[in-house]
Amino acid sequence: MREQGRSTPTPGQTVGPFFHYALPYDDGPRLAPPGAAGTIRLHGTVYDGAGAPVPDALLEIRQADAAGRIPRTEGSLRRDGRFTGWGRAATDAAGRYAFTTVEPAPTRDGAAAYFAVTVFARGLLDRVFTRIYIPGPALDGDPLLTALPEERRGTLVAMRDSNGGLRHDIRLQGDGETVFLTFPGHDG
């Protein structure tokens, strides 16, 4: 449904196969300096509906900092030590992505913390949105997760890896298909 006086949004189109020389950049996946205190790796693999890795996907994340504040500071392209709460990573030949960042804290008391995520890929005709939740007891009260059938909830929750980092795979289609999100005003 369209509210009165609103223009229809410009439709999206696939990011295509040739974005690598334009969109990814060295500091894109490094929101925080590797090896610094409090930094973690957020990593995983993007899969297609046949279970094959997607080597030409691009992920973007938006997040709060370790105190639950959402940075509104420039510098994501030329970081110069600034934590901006936004990053971009292309998948490699094996479909893997990795960010170095800080673990976001909840933005409100008792809320669940998560990374907001946009996924682009060759073959994906428009961007899709999802979330990657930090595992923990706060998830039990999250309105989005509790609204989902149990078997789909896990597709939005990262797993703690042996190094204290977070592992999270994205499945565009098929068994274990990731829950993707739509926001008000997105249905043309």
Next chain:
Amino acid sequence: MWPMTPATQRSISDEIAQLHAAAEPGETRTRLDFAPYRSSTLRHPTKQPLAVDPEEVELAAPVFGQSDVDPIEADLTLHPQGEPIGERMVVTGRVLDADGRPVRGQLVEIWQANAAGRYVHKRDQHPAPLDPHFHGAGRCLTDDEGRYRFTTVKPGPYPWRNHDNAWRPAHIHFSLFGREFTQRLVTQMYFPGDPLFPLDPIFQSITDEQARRRLIATYDHDVTTHEWATGYSWDIVLTGSHATPMEEDDHA
């Protein structure tokens, strides 16, 4: 699954026509499931997306500024060793939200093939010449009216492997941000009158003709400059933002 022999343009066009005939009028969003674009077959989600209200982090777009982008990045024809071959052109327009408000000071990124239809990308195998003076990627920040402006050369159409004798209409890829994370858009801008439009399954994945037209720039003689460059105008409308104007002022 990929057929043993690639489909013909005729059969792809038939598939497009059938999907369009069955579509609801006024379906203005791009379809994720559009089989004539073969690569979409295994890469589109099959379940309905979950409708949610954005929370704080989704209401905050990333912020970019002067320290991120050099103004010369908006001129794709600048090269230390010489000028690129092709039709020099300016493409400009405004980034607006669905309420018509300009998106100010926000990042716009573009990338494109050169005038011969070749990308500077190791996986582009099209046997057309690379241009040593053209890289094909640019960035700028929108001004206070939401306006972006790039100087570049007109990209050529190029063949791809979706089906036999498949050609993409000439286009420039655009990457856009709004005020909110939810407004993120990546799309492609096309040129008026391209004869390849009806044949292209990516362009035709938008089933509504009016909606498709929103991706086509307008030749604009007021943007064309005397003895220098042709001009095209193209405005981009992002999805509506969810924050109230008062909240936005706080973040301005």
